[in-house]
Amino acid sequence: MTAAVSPPTRKDAARNRARLLEAAEQLFSTEGLSVTLKDIAARAGVGVGTVYRHFPTKGDVLDALFADRLACATESARAAAADADGWRGLVRYLEDAMDMQANNCGLRGLVMETEPSSPLVVKTRQEITVLVQQMVAKAREQGTLRPDFDATDLTFVQVALAAIMDATRDTDPDLYRRHLKLFLDGMRSAGHREPLEARAATH
Amino acid sequence: MTAAVSPPTRKDAARNRARLLEAAEQLFSTEGLSVTLKDIAARAGVGVGTVYRHFPTKGDVLDALFADRLACATESARAAAADADGWRGLVRYLEDAMDMQANNCGLRGLVMETEPSSPLVVKTRQEITVLVQQMVAKAREQGTLRPDFDATDLTFVQVALAAIMDATRDTDPDLYRRHLKLFLDGMRSAGHREPLEARAATH
DNA sequence: GAAAAAGCGGACCAGCTGGTCCGTTTCTCG
DNA sequence: CGAGAAACGGACCAGCTGGTCCGCTTTTTC
Numbered sequence: 001m002t003a004a005v006s007p008p009t010r011k012d013a014a015r016n017r018a019r020l021l022e023a024a025e026q027l028f029s030t031e032g033l034s035v036t037l038k039d040i041a042a043r044a045g046v047g048v049g050t051v052y053r054h055f056p057t058k059g060d061v062l063d064a065l066f067a068d069r070l071a072c073a074t075e076s077a078r079a080a081a082a083d084a085d086g087w088r089g090l091v092r093y094l095e096d097a098m099d100m101q102a103n104n105c106g107l108r109g110l111v112m113e114t115e116p117s118s119p120l121v122v123k124t125r126q127e128i129t130v131l132v133q134q135m136v137a138k139a140r141e142q143g144t145l146r147p148d149f150d151a152t153d154l155t156f157v158q159v160a161l162a163a164i165m166d167a168t169r170d171t172d173p174d175l176y177r178r179h180l181k182l183f184l185d186g187m188r189s190a191g192h193r194e195p196l197e198a199r200a201a202t203h
Numbered sequence: 204m205t206a207a208v209s210p211p212t213r214k215d216a217a218r219n220r221a222r223l224l225e226a227a228e229q230l231f232s233t234e235g236l237s238v239t240l241k242d243i244a245a246r247a248g249v250g251v252g253t254v255y256r257h258f259p260t261k262g263d264v265l266d267a268l269f270a271d272r273l274a275c276a277t278e279s280a281r282a283a284a285a286d287a288d289g290w291r292g293l294v295r296y297l298e299d300a301m302d303m304q305a306n307n308c309g310l311r312g313l314v315m316e317t318e319p320s321s322p323l324v325v326k327t328r329q330e331i332t333v334l335v336q337q338m339v340a341k342a343r344e345q346g347t348l349r350p351d352f353d354a355t356d357l358t359f360v361q362v363a364l365a366a367i368m369d370a371t372r373d374t375d376p377d378l379y380r381r382h383l384k385l386f387l388d389g390m391r392s393a394g395h396r397e398p399l400e401a402r403a404a405t406h
Numbered sequence: 407g408a409a410a411a412a413g414c415g416g417a418c419c420a421g422c423t424g425g426t427c428c429g430t431t432t433c434t435c436g
Numbered sequence: 437c438g439a440g441a442a443a444c445g446g447a448c449c450a451g452c453t454g455g456t457c458c459g460c461t462t463t464t465t466c
Contacts (some may be wrong), residue, residue: 013442013443047444160367178356182356
């Protein structure tokens with residue numbers, strides 16, 4: 001019988017581990033991936049040594065922390081891909097994905113970074129890629145998505161929206177929704193367009 | 204008669220200054236704003252002390268280097284704003300602006316950074332902002348730009364495209380053009396759409 | 407051609423990263 | 437309760453950043 005992976009037998013060890021994860025959760029979601037293990041230690045009220053003992057690298061923290069989030073993202077994509085209306089699924093997928101990233105800078109960093117650290121992230125990306133391809137194909141067949149739109153284009157639409165999100169986080173964190181609609185109108189094959197609501201930035 | 208600003212009287216001083224600017228030019232345009240004065244010194248084949256004597260701060264190098272580029276950007280915007288066809292001017296402006304940024308990472312950094320360093324940059328931005336407003340207003344009046352598109356939206360379209368450019372610089376540096384067209388279609392009020400050419404990224 | 411001025415270069419410094427190590431404290435178990 | 441193991445914490449280290457300083461070299465001047 002295989003033992004569970006390193007169950008922290010001691011009381012204080014377990015307590016500190018929990019504290020660390022909690023601190024990391026908060027810091028990653030508000031500050032993004034750039035926080036250091038030192039920051040996490042300070043936030044959790046423990047020494048740096050303790051952090052490094054529990055999680056030798058930042059990647060280990062992330063794996064422990066974002067496993068469920070990534071699963072959730074996959075699930076959302078799967079649901080969107082299951083929509084009979086390809087376009088509607090696509091829109092839902094984009095809205096969900098960007099919403100997650102808006103509320104969690106760490107997740108955004110994890111998804112957007114060019115050199116994927118963890119195999120878990122790689123796997124998630126692959127799964128989602130497949131689902132996105134299905135959505136795009138369906139929406140294109142149904143004639144709602146412009147025929148020259150490629151599944152790989154969607155990646156860059158997300159990159160673009162993430163950049164807008166970063167630029168407006170402090171001033172107008174919901175502005176990206178407006179531009180999402182704008183981009184969607186560029187992707188549409190034809191048909192009625194809903195007008196954008198209100199006007200743009202405070203700027 | 205006012206003397207020209209600090210004319211380097213000595214031969215070697217002038218030579219080194221020229222070398223430094225040349226080195227800075229290359230480094231900034233290929234690497235972006237993150238290059239250090241040390242890098243520039245190494246590239247120019249001089250000691251760090253020499254750099255800091257000629258240009259106490261990185262900002263000084265940038266001012267000396269990008270003055271003409273910024274002027275050029277303003278000029279381009281002015282020309283685009285002068286176009287009788289508002290939409291055409293807008294497209295030209297976007298194409299020109301992004302093209303400049305594609306060929307010069309330093310310029311991109313300078314334009315995109317949130318905390319504007321030099322007053323020269325600030326001034327340029329203000330001028331261009333005014334011109335952009337004119338273009339947007341004209342194109343909207345002429346009915347080619349969707350009526351709910353705001354001048355401030357354009358900033359974020361540029362942010363978005365810059366992000367795509369960054370993400371694809373190594374693999375497919377022209378991909379941003381495709382997405383520019385996509386975004387333009389989202390901005391259009393109505394009318395015929397040209398299809399996107401070829402397909403998307405190598406992935 | 408020699409002395410003075412101007413410029414040069416890189417050793418050096420302070421401040422900041424990420425990460426290790428070991429003396430002390432806390433826990434567990436008999 | 438006491439001994440030994442496990443975990444703690446932060447002083448400490450190496451490597452990097454931006455930036456200064458001063459002995460030496462080059463240029464200019466007379």
